[in-house]
Amino acid sequence: MESTKLKIEGMSCGHCVKSVTQALTNTPGVVSASVDLARGVAEIQHDGTVNESVLIAAVQEEGYAATSGE
Numbered sequence: 001m002e003s004t005k006l007k008i009e010g011m012s013c014g015h016c017v018k019s020v021t022q023a024l025t026n027t028p029g030v031v032s033a034s035v036d037l038a039r040g041v042a043e044i045q046h047d048g049t050v051n052e053s054v055l056i057a058a059v060q061e062e063g064y065a066a067t068s069g070e
Helices: 014-025 052-061
Strands: 002-009 030-036 041-046 065-068
Touching: 002 052, 014 030, 014 041, 014 052, 052 065
Parallel strands: none
Antiparallel strands: 002 041, 002 065, 030 041
16 A cells, blocks of 8 residues: 655635545545645555556646645
């Protein structure tokens, strides 16, 4: 199991968190995703086959900005 952190910008409420979490968990290879509204960070657990750019694209499709959290 591998972990990836992303910085997420543009979230302002619980609905935003739900949308980002759902977009990430629906990405093939992702096992779980935890999104922290206050910190603007997403921690994604995946099987190691997921490219960070795919995760960023999934967040961007929901209308939020995402960058590498490392």
